[in-house]
Amino acid sequence: MIDETKSALVLFSGGQDSATCLAWALDRFTHVETVGFDYGQRHHIELEIRPQARAAIAAVKPEWAARLGVDHPLDARSLGSIGNTAMTEDIEIKMGESGLPNTFLPGRNLLFYVLASAVAYRRGLGHIVSGVCETDFSGYPDCRDETITALGKAINLGTARDFTFDTPLMWISKGETWALAAQLGGEALVSAIIEETHTCYLGDRSNRFAWGYGCGTCPACDLRAKGYAEYRQVDGR
Numbered sequence: 001m002i003d004e005t006k007s008a009l010v011l012f013s014g015g016q017d018s019a020t021c022l023a024w025a026l027d028r029f030t031h032v033e034t035v036g037f038d039y040g041q042r043h044h045i046e047l048e049i050r051p052q053a054r055a056a057i058a059a060v061k062p063e064w065a066a067r068l069g070v071d072h073p074l075d076a077r078s079l080g081s082i083g084n085t086a087m088t089e090d091i092e093i094k095m096g097e098s099g100l101p102n103t104f105l106p107g108r109n110l111l112f113y114v115l116a117s118a119v120a121y122r123r124g125l126g127h128i129v130s131g132v133c134e135t136d137f138s139g140y141p142d143c144r145d146e147t148i149t150a151l152g153k154a155i156n157l158g159t160a161r162d163f164t165f166d167t168p169l170m171w172i173s174k175g176e177t178w179a180l181a182a183q184l185g186g187e188a189l190v191s192a193i194i195e196e197t198h199t200c201y202l203g204d205r206s207n208r209f210a211w212g213y214g215c216g217t218c219p220a221c222d223l224r225a226k227g228y229a230e231y232r233q234v235d236g237r
């Protein structure tokens with residue numbers, strides 16, 4: 001039997017933020033499972049690197065490896081079929097009239113949370129962990145603390161459960177996310193995140209920078225690079 005209070009489901013995309021959240025969960029829960037979504041993303045490569053990224057993070061500490069349970073890859077491609085977003089189509093990334101970049105995929109996180117809660121329900125996992133963040137973010141309204149709090153309430157009402165929704169990165173900067181990884185798993189975790197995770201919107205893994213692989217110019221690469229520089233500058237790390 002899985003102890004609900006000590007178990008978690010991590011929304012694990014294969015990016016830096018969710019990788020840090022996976023380490024965060026492995027550090028405090030005795031049983032951790034992951035869920036990932038194929039939504040027709042252009043950077044489909046993040047789905048391909050997920051198994052290896054999961055394994056590399058768990059390998060940082062023997063107790064983490066013992067705590068990591070199964071992965072649940074889910075099909076959410078109906079989201080991509082709605083279309084008209086630079087996240088799923090080969091169109092230029094730019095600001096839209098609404099003040100949101102056209103990488104915003106309406107309903108994405110809302111749907112992911114609902115699907116994740118169904119998995120957590122079936123698996124008897126008490127915590128749902130995700131890397132959503134209000135700091136340094138791209139203005140996505142589905143990453144706001146208020147959204148997750150309201151959504152969590154709706155999910156708990158709609159499932160008659162009492163899931164805890166953990167968002168360890170909500171109020172920290174990208175530089176602080178790197179520092180959190182160092183605090184949780186030292187340089188071994190930092191280097192696993194650099195080598196094995198994927199953030200670039202364009203799915204580019206042909207260039208290797210100090211902070212990992214990417215095109216180096218898209219908004220996701222830019223944010224990751226700036227955060228890494230910020231992290232290394234502090235105390236001359």
Ligand code: ZN
Pocket residue numbers: 199200201202203204214215216217218219220221222
């Ligand atoms: Zn990029």
